[in-house]
Each structure stands twice: as C-alpha cells, then as structure tokens.
Amino acid sequence: MLIRIDRESVIPVYEQIKEHIRGLIEAGQLKPGARLPSSRNLADTLGVNRTTVCTAYEELEADGYLASHVGQGTYVTAPDQLVGKTSERRVAQNFTPKFSRRSDFLSTFAQRSETLTGSSRADRILFSGLTPEEDLFPVETFRTVLNSVMRERGRELLQYGNPQGYLPLREYISSRLVRYSISAPAEQIAIVTGSQQGIDLIMRTLTDPHDRVIIESPSYGELLPVLAQYEVDVIPIPVGSRGMDLDILEQKLNEQPARLIYSMPNFHNPTGATMELADRKRLVDIVAQHKIPLVEDDYEKDLRFEGTPIVPVKALDTTGTIIYMGTFSKGLFPGVRVAWVAASREIIDRIVLAKRYSDFHTNLLMQAAITEFCVQGHYDAHLRRLHKIYQLRRRRLLDALKREFPDSVSWTKPDGGYALWVTMPPQVDAEDLLLLAKEHGIFFTPGRKFYMEKDCGKSSFRLCYSRTDAEQIDEGIAILGSLIKKLLKQTIS
Amino acid sequence: MLIRIDRESVIPVYEQIKEHIRGLIEAGQLKPGARLPSSRNLADTLGVNRTTVCTAYEELEADGYLASHVGQGTYVTAPDQLVGKTSERRVAQNFTPKFSRRSDFLSTFAQRSETLTGSSRADRILFSGLTPEEDLFPVETFRTVLNSVMRERGRELLQYGNPQGYLPLREYISSRLVRYSISAPAEQIAIVTGSQQGIDLIMRTLTDPHDRVIIESPSYGELLPVLAQYEVDVIPIPVGSRGMDLDILEQKLNEQPARLIYSMPNFHNPTGATMELADRKRLVDIVAQHKIPLVEDDYEKDLRFEGTPIVPVKALDTTGTIIYMGTFSKGLFPGVRVAWVAASREIIDRIVLAKRYSDFHTNLLMQAAITEFCVQGHYDAHLRRLHKIYQLRRRRLLDALKREFPDSVSWTKPDGGYALWVTMPPQVDAEDLLLLAKEHGIFFTPGRKFYMEKDCGKSSFRLCYSRTDAEQIDEGIAILGSLIKKLLKQTIS
Numbered sequence: 009m010l011i012r013i014d015r016e017s018v019i020p021v022y023e024q025i026k027e028h029i030r031g032l033i034e035a036g037q038l039k040p041g042a043r044l045p046s047s048r049n050l051a052d053t054l055g056v057n058r059t060t061v062c063t064a065y066e067e068l069e070a071d072g073y074l075a076s077h078v079g080q081g082t083y084v085t086a087p088d089q090l091v092g093k094t095s096e097r098r099v100a101q102n103f104t105p106k107f108s109r110r111s112d113f114l115s116t117f118a119q120r121s122e123t124l125t126g127s128s129r130a131d132r133i134l135f136s137g138l139t140p141e142e143d144l145f146p147v148e149t150f151r152t153v154l155n156s157v158m159r160e161r162g163r164e165l166l167q168y169g170n171p172q173g174y175l176p177l178r179e180y181i182s183s184r185l186v187r188y189s190i191s192a193p194a195e196q197i198a199i200v201t202g203s204q205q206g207i208d209l210i211m212r213t214l215t216d217p218h219d220r221v222i223i224e225s226p227s228y229g230e231l232l233p234v235l236a237q238y239e240v241d242v243i244p245i246p247v248g249s250r251g252m253d254l255d256i257l258e259q260k261l262n263e264q265p266a267r268l269i270y271s272m273p274n275f276h277n278p279t280g281a282t283m284e285l286a287d288r289k290r291l292v293d294i295v296a297q298h299k300i301p302l303v304e305d306d307y308e309k310d311l312r313f314e315g316t317p318i319v320p321v322k323a324l325d326t327t328g329t330i331i332y333m334g335t336f337s338k339g340l341f342p343g344v345r346v347a348w349v350a351a352s353r354e355i356i357d358r359i360v361l362a363k364r365y366s367d368f369h370t371n372l373l374m375q376a377a378i379t380e381f382c383v384q385g386h387y388d389a390h391l392r393r394l395h396k397i398y399q400l401r402r403r404r405l406l407d408a409l410k411r412e413f414p415d416s417v418s419w420t421k422p423d424g425g426y427a428l429w430v431t432m433p434p435q436v437d438a439e440d441l442l443l444l445a446k447e448h449g450i451f452f453t454p455g456r457k458f459y460m461e462k463d464c465g466k467s468s469f470r471l472c473y474s475r476t477d478a479e480q481i482d483e484g485i486a487i488l489g490s491l492i493k494k495l496l497k498q499t500i501s
Numbered sequence: 502m503l504i505r506i507d508r509e510s511v512i513p514v515y516e517q518i519k520e521h522i523r524g525l526i527e528a529g530q531l532k533p534g535a536r537l538p539s540s541r542n543l544a545d546t547l548g549v550n551r552t553t554v555c556t557a558y559e560e561l562e563a564d565g566y567l568a569s570h571v572g573q574g575t576y577v578t579a580p581d582q583l584v585g586k587t588s589e590r591r592v593a594q595n596f597t598p599k600f601s602r603r604s605d606f607l608s609t610f611a612q613r614s615e616t617l618t619g620s621s622r623a624d625r626i627l628f629s630g631l632t633p634e635e636d637l638f639p640v641e642t643f644r645t646v647l648n649s650v651m652r653e654r655g656r657e658l659l660q661y662g663n664p665q666g667y668l669p670l671r672e673y674i675s676s677r678l679v680r681y682s683i684s685a686p687a688e689q690i691a692i693v694t695g696s697q698q699g700i701d702l703i704m705r706t707l708t709d710p711h712d713r714v715i716i717e718s719p720s721y722g723e724l725l726p727v728l729a730q731y732e733v734d735v736i737p738i739p740v741g742s743r744g745m746d747l748d749i750l751e752q753k754l755n756e757q758p759a760r761l762i763y764s765m766p767n768f769h770n771p772t773g774a775t776m777e778l779a780d781r782k783r784l785v786d787i788v789a790q791h792k793i794p795l796v797e798d799d800y801e802k803d804l805r806f807e808g809t810p811i812v813p814v815k816a817l818d819t820t821g822t823i824i825y826m827g828t829f830s831k832g833l834f835p836g837v838r839v840a841w842v843a844a845s846r847e848i849i850d851r852i853v854l855a856k857r858y859s860d861f862h863t864n865l866l867m868q869a870a871i872t873e874f875c876v877q878g879h880y881d882a883h884l885r886r887l888h889k890i891y892q893l894r895r896r897r898l899l900d901a902l903k904r905e906f907p908d909s910v911s912w913t914k915p916d917g918g919y920a921l922w923v924t925m926p927p928q929v930d931a932e933d934l935l936l937l938a939k940e941h942g943i944f945f946t947p948g949r950k951f952y953m954e955k956d957c958g959k960s961s962f963r964l965c966y967s968r969t970d971a972e973q974i975d976e977g978i979a980i981l982g983s984l985i986k987k988l989l990k991q992t993i994s
Contacts, residue, residue, distance in 0.1 A: 077676040089812045103821040111706045147655035162640040166834035183570040201860040213604045328596040341659035343865040367698035372836040
C-alpha cells in the first residue's frame with residue numbers, strides 16, 4: 009500500500025493515512041473482507057512511526073470502516089452496506105420464535121434433569137459421571153497412531169466419507185464381536201457419533217409419537233429426555249439384582265403391544281445389575297415371540313473385572329430382533345465420539361439412512377485412528393491395564409462401603425463397569441445427602457435422575473468409581489457413611 | 502499355560518493339548534473372552550511343533566470352544582452358553598420391524614434422490630458433488646497442528662466436551678464473523694457436526710409436523726429428504742438470477758403464516774445466484790415483520806473469487822430472526838465434520854439442547870485442531886491459495902462454456918463457490934444427457950435432484966468445477982457441448 013505522505017501539510021500524518029484508506033474503501037478499491045497490512049509493516053513502508061498508523065487504523069475502526077481482532081489482523085468491513093441498519097444494531101434482539109413441541113418437551117425434561125447433574129470445580133471427589141479417568145488415557149500411543157494415519161492417508165480421511173462408517177473399522181468391530189459369540193458382518197454394523205446418537209437414530213427409525221417404548225426402571229439418565237422428545241409412552245419395567253423383571257415384561261406385553269424395548273443386560277446403568285444367562289435366553293424368546301425390536305446397550309462389555317462373561321443377548325438372537333450397541337467411550341476415550349450399532353441388514357440400512365441426513369457421517373479421521381489403534385493391539389493392552397487398576401479400586405470401594413456404611417444401607421456388587429447402586433432406608437433423601445456431601449467436595453448422582461416416574465429413586469444414588477483413586481475412595485466413603493448416619497439420626501429424632 | 506504332554510501315549514499330542522484346553526474351558530478356568538497364547542508361543546513353551554498346536558486350536562474352533570481372527574489372536578467363546586441356540590443360529594433372520602413414518606418418508610424420498618447422485622470409479626471428469634478438491638487439502642500443515650494439539654492438550658481433548666462446542670473455536674468464529682460485519686459473541690454460536698446436523702437440529706427445534714416451511718426452488722438436494730422426514734409442508738419460492746423471488750415470498754406469507762424459511766443468499770446451491778444488498782435488506786424486513794426465523798446457509802462465503810462481497814443477511818438483522826450457518830467443509834475439509842450455527846441466545850440454547858441429546862457434542866480434538874489451524878493463519882493462507890486457483894478455473898470454465906455450448910443453452914456466472922447452473926432448451930432432458938455423458942466418463946448432477954416439485958428442473962443441471970483441472974474442464978465441456986447438440990438435433994428430427 010503506497011500512500012503519499014505530505015510532511016509539510018497542516019493535516020496530521022495519521023489523518024492523511026486515514027483519509028487515503030477511507031478513500032480506497034469508498035471507491036471500492038479496498039473491498040469488504042480485504043486484509044490491511046499490519047501497522048508495523050505499513051509504518052515501515054511509509055517510514056512513519058507505528059503509533060501513527062495505529063491511530064489511523066483505530067479511527068477508521070471507530071468510524072466502522074475497519075474491524076480488527078487480536079491475532080487475526082485488520083479487515084475492511086462493509087459500512088456502506090450497513091447504512092440505515094448500523095444505528096439499529098444495538099437494539100435488543102426481541103424476537104421469540106415458537107419452538108417445536110419436541111423442543112419444549114426436551115427443555116422441560118432437561119431442566120428437571122439438569123438440577124441433578126453437574127459438579128463444580130470445588131468438588132474434589134467425583135463419584136458422579138460415568139466418565140473414564142483421563143489420567144489413564146493412552147494419549148501418547150493414540151497421538152502416534154493418529155499422526156501416522158494422517159501421514160499415510162490424510163488426504164482421503166479429510167474428504168467426505170461413507171455414512172455407514174469407515175469399512176476397516178466396521179470389519180474390526182465385526183471380528184471383535186466374534187469374541188462375544190456375536191456374528192455380525194461389517195454390512196450389519198453402522199458407526200455412530202457416540203451411543204447417544206445411536207439411541208437418537210434408533211428412536212427416529214423405529215418409533216412414532218404415542219408408541220409404547222419399554223425401558224428399565226431405573227435407566228440411563230440421558231435416555232429419558234430423548235424419549236420425552238420423541239413423545240413416546242414410556243413403560244418402565246423394574247430392575248432387580250438380576251436385571252429387568254421378565255415376568256412384568258411379559259405381563260405388559262400381553263396387555264398391549266409395544267414398539268421398542270431398551271435394555272442394558274450387562275452392568276446396567278445405574279444399578280450395575282447383570283442378567284443371568286437363563287434370563288437372557290428367556291428375554292430373546294419373549295421379544296422373538298412378540299416380534300419387538302430390543303436395543304441391547306452393551307456400553308461396558310469390555311469392562312468386566314471379575315467373574316465369567318455371559319454372552320450378550322445378541323449372541324442368542326436367531327430372528328434378528330436384537331439391535332446391539334457398543335462404544336469406545338467407556339473403555340477408551342469419550343471425546344472421539346465413536347460408537348456402533350449392529351443389527352439386521354434391514355434395520356441397519358434404515359439407521360444409516362437416518363444417520364446420513366442427521367450429520368452425513370462420523371468423523372473419518374477418528375474412525376481410522378481408532379481402527380489402527382485397535383488393530384495394533386493397543387486397545388486390548390489398554391483394557392488389560394484398566395482391568396488391573398479397576399479390580400483393585402472395585403475391591404477397595406466394596407471394602408470401604410462395608411466398613412463405613414450403616415447396616416440399613418445396601419448396595420450392588422457388579423463384576424465390572426464403573427458404578428454401583430446404593431439404596432438407603434426410605435426416610436433418607438439422596439438429594440439431602442448430596443447437599444451435605446458437596447460441602448465436603450464430594451459429588452455423586454442422586455437416584456431420581458434415572459427414573460421417568462416421579463418420586464422414584466429418592467433414597468438411592470449411583471456411585472461411580474472411575475475417577476477416584478484408592479485414597480479418595482476411602483476418604484469419600486468414610487465421609488458419606490458418617491453423613492448418612494447423621495441423616496438417619498435426624499429422621500429418627 | 503502348562504500342559505503335561507505324554508509322548509508315550511497312544512493319544513496324539515495335538516489331542517492331548519486340545520483335551521487339556523477343553524477341560525480348562527469347561528471347568529471355567531479359561532473364561533469366555535480369555536485370550537489364548539499364540540500357537541507359536543505355546544509350541545515353544547511345550548517344546549512341540551507349531552502345527553501340532555494349530556491343529557488343536559483348529560479343532561477347538563470347529564467345536565465352538567474357540568474363535569480366532571487374523572491379527573487379533575484366539576479367544577475362548579461361550580459354547581455352553583449357546584447350547585440350544587447354536588443350531589438355530591444359521592436360520593434366516595426373518596424379523597421385519599415396523600419402521601416409523603419419518604423413516605418411511607425418508608426412505609421413499611431418498612430412493613428417488615439416490616438415482617440422481619453418485620458417480621462410479623470409471624468417471625474421469627467429475628462435475629458432480631459440491632466437494633472440495635482433496636489434492637489441494639493442506640494435509641501436512643493440519644497434521645502438524647493436530648499433532649501439537651494432541652501433544653499439548655490430548656488428555657483433555659479426548660474427554661467429554663461441551664455440547665455447545667469448544668470455547669476457543671467459538672471465540673475464533675465470533676472474531677472471524679466481524680469481517681463479515683456480523684456481531685455474534687461466542688455464547689450465540691454452537692458448533693455442529695457439519696451443516697447437515699445444523700439443518701437437522703434447526704428443523705427439530707423450530708418445526709412441528711404439517712408446519713409450512715419455505716425454501717428456495719431449486720434448493721440444496723440433501724435438505725429435501727430432511728424436510729420429508731420432519732413431515733413439514735414445503736412452500737417453494739422460485740430462485741432467479743438475484744436469488745429468491747421476494748414478491749412471491751411476501752405474497753405467500755400474506756396468504757398464510759410459515760414457521761421457517763431456509764435460504765442461501767450467497768452462491769445459492771445449485772444455481773450460484775447471489776442476492777443483492779437491496780434485496781437482502783428487504784428480506785430482513787420481511788422476516789422481521791412476519792416474525793419468522795430465517796436460516797441463512799452461508800456455506801461458501803469464504804469462496805468468493807471475484808467482485809465485491811455483500812454483507813450477509815445476518816449482518817443486517819436487528820431483531821434476532823436470522824439463524825446463520827457456516828461450515829469448514831467447503832473451504833477446508835469436509836471429513837472433519839465441523840460447522841456452526843449463530844443465532845440469538847434463546848434459539849442457540851434450544852439448538853444446543855437438541856444437540857446434547859443427538860450426539861452429545863462434536864469431536865473435541867477436531868474442534869481444537871481447527872481452532873489452532875485457523876488462529877495460526879493457515880486457514881486464511883489456504884483460502885488465498887484456493888482463490889488464485891479457482892479464479893483461473895472459473896474463467897476457464899466460463900470460456901469453455903461460451904466456446905462449446907450451443908446458443909440456446911444458458912448458464913449462471915457466479916462470482917464464487919464451486920458450481921454454476923446450466924439451463925438447456927425444454928426439449929432436452931438432463932438425465933438423457935447424463936446417460937450419454939457417463940459413457941465418456943463424465944458426471945454432473947441433473948436438476949431434478951434440487952426440486953421438491955415433480956417434473957421441475959428436467960432441462961437443467963448443476964456443473965461443479967471444484968474437482969476438475971483446466972484440461973478436464975476443456976475436455977469435459979467440449980464433450981458435453983457436442984452431446985447437447987446431438988440431443989437437440991434428435992428432438993428436432
């Protein structure tokens with residue numbers, strides 16, 4: 009940018025610069041969006057002080073000709089185009105749209121749910137959130153794999169991809185499912201952006217408003233707002249120590265047909281209950297007989313720390329009624345947002361169609377990096393490490409509970425997963441306990457969050473130990489134990 | 502694994518190994534999912550030939566005790582758990598679920614659309630697909646940035662993130678929008694998994710079934726199945742060389758209210774039409790007066806190769822009715838699936854809520870890498886490079902069209918974006934032309950794909966030049982020109 013500076017003029021140099029640039033903008037020679045040289049560069053070119061250029065730029069910015077932002081430089085705006093609008097721009101944005109019914113349902117439900125989640129930075133001991141421990145993430149190995157995948161196939165992986173998912177990842181998952189006695193070829197698998205998307209796409213594909221959808225009670229807290237949003241009638245089936253009560257399930261199905269069943273037979277969230285083999289066989293027979301698709305959300309199948317694995321319901325499926333879901337969020341990283349759905353070809357095709365028009369496809373680069381990470385054996389190695397750590401933490405937690413909690417309190421003892429379920433005497437409210445616990449920097453999730461029904465789960469809570477080390481477990485459980493005792497005393501007196 | 506081998510026995514060694522392992526599995530000492538040593542390792546340990554171990558493993562696999570997969574090793578299955586089921590497992594999966602109305606709508610519409618898209622590997626000259634050229638991707642720079650982001654903040658970026666999006670990215674987008682005279686603080690911006698998700702979330706949040714939704718005709722082809730899925734009544738407004746016909750828009754709105762308007766005022770897809778400033782001001786006034794949210798999908802705003810930029814409609818918005826969408830898919834990479842929505846706080850909050858229960862959040866690592874890439878100035882540098890290349894390609898294409906296409910054919914001349922729109926005489930069908938063109942390995946998108954109305958766009962087609970170099974442009978347009986002339990002759994005779 010060449011500006012003739014007249015040093016003899018009565019017009020200050022900064023103003024000469026300013027007027028010159030303003031002229032260029034008004035003449036259309038400097039177009040909206042054009043970037044100006046940095047003040048340092050322009051000052052050097054013109055042989056003037058940098059402050060002089062800065063003053064010119066600042067005045068042009070104040071007049072609306074330029075806009076600047078730290079680190080991004082200075083740009084020409086379009087002041088002439090905004091004439092007659094600029095003065096109004098500070099007016100409050102007072103338009104309120106009419107939101108959809110589903111958005112209103114979601115909002116109402118989420119507001120209720122919101123009060124029961126979320127911890128603050130002050131909390132030191134987090135028994136909340138089914139979140140893997142980030143200190144245990146195999147970050148360096150994943151970085152190396154990601155970097156090599158980028159180096160070798162970056163161009164292809166940054167381009168649009170297949171809505172069904174990256175084929176090598178689907179092939180890997182298919183081969184991995186063999187270990188769980190599940191036979192699902194790659195064409196019966198769809199990659200989704202986390203299990204949350206899997207649930208959304210299944211609801212979208214298999215339910216209409218006012219359909220009956222059967223869930224376990226309690227169930228996955230983040231499922232409930234989705235059900236509210238899809239306006240389905242929820243039929244809750246109680247969960248005992250052996251999982252969903254199948255007698256009640258049969259009774260409900262005989263009364264009236266349902267459209268979909270959602271179940272977590274393995275390390276059920278929030279109770280940790282695991283369904284026995286005989287019950288799994290019965291469940292498969294029930295859904296086959298009633299011809300109802302059943303979603304088996306096996307989100308923690310890779311996290312069994314004790315006991316004998318039981319085959320997934322999907323492995324027992326002979327009619328194609330089971331929709332099986334798995335994820336990398338609990339055993340690996342949640343931030344990558346990679347999970348999968350395995351189902352009959354007919355169902356998968358429809359899920360992929362819904363996926364295609366939801367977000368086109370899941371991030372390709374992440375899919376490829378996870379594939380490489382798994383194929384090289386790093387996922388299995390990471391799981392072995394997690395198993396060792398959580399075997400110890402689990403025992404520590406069970407010991408602490410036995411030592412610190414009063415006899416009137418009971419809890420589940422799942423062989424895996426990151427959580428267990430505590431039930432206190434009915435006169436103790438878990439939300440009261442949480443209020444006291446937070447004063448000690450302890451957070452957990454009150455039971456109410458996991459129920460669709462009002463007034464359920466008030467005396468229960470979920471205790472996650474994924475992000476607590478041995479000392480935090482001992483300290484946290486000791487404090488919780490004494491607080492429960494305190495609350496029990498209050499209710500007696 | 503220590504197995505006592507009796508070399509004197511009449512029982513072959515492989516069978517001794519097999520029986521020992523079978524015993525361990527049946528006694529529950531080797532549990533389902535347990536990994537066996539590799540055949541080489543076990544052979545070394547036992548001092549036997551590797552083939553012997555392999556034979557034992559193979560027979561155990563045939564009997565259903567083990568499962569193996571290349572590269573993943575050999576695992577114990579759960580044959581006892583599958584008793585009574587294994588024989589049925591080969592039975593055809595004959596269950597057909599009832600799909601939702603929205604899935605049926607989507608499926609019907611997508612099938613129609615599908616026949617009009619997709620090219621084969623044999624196609625050499627791709628005038629189809631609004632897809633950036635992967636040979637121009639700044640892969641190496643992005644890899645370096647991604648690697649350093651992983652190194653510095655990998656742990657945090659692989660953990661769960663904020664449903665609204667990574668704050669530094671929202672701050673960057675906010676500061677970048679200043680160049681386009683748009684004032685949108687980070688809290689009014691939501692990161693979405695591609696514009697496709699933006700559209701889905703907006704439809705979800707702001708429309709109910711049977712609502713009237715106004716779109717341009719023609720419009721973005723991938724929008725149409727979404728509208729079908731959400732069961733809205735689509736009101737198409739014709740697009741001319743200056744964009745949406747505002748007289749017809751006003752007329753339609755005066756007749757009956759509408760719930761939402763979707764528009765691409767800049768390099769409209771598929772026509773390339775750009776709305777003039779005066780019309781943008783009028784559009785803002787119309788929607789403010791009728792209090793209707795308008796989605797401004799500005800997907801190619803960073804790709805202006807000629808002329809003066811015109812401020813987005815959003816920059817003229819004083820009432821908060823405009824929902825602005827932008828994406829990194831066209832100017833950078835589509836595979837990362839990162840786009841954004843900017844709207845009033847009230848609307849953004851609801852979109853984020855829908856997002857949270859759709860896929861929880863967009864891949865955090867990709868968001869962070871894009872932020873760093875942009876903040877370091879690489880995105881602007883990449884755009885400058887693209888501008889130079891596409892300025893030349895655009896001119897080459899316009900020259901070729903003028904030289905090769907008959908006078909009875911017309912086309913638009915957009916100042917940016919990757920596509921233009923060709924209109925042939927009504928007696929020539931673009932799908933007939935495509936059939937002939939494919940024989941020469943040339944692909945483009947017939948006009949019908951962009952219309953909700955039947956029998957519209959038959960003589961038009963979209964010509965994308967994002968992935969064609971100068972020679973392919975010359976060759977492709979020459980062939981298309983001669984084919985059009987041939988079809989014209991046929992219709993006359």
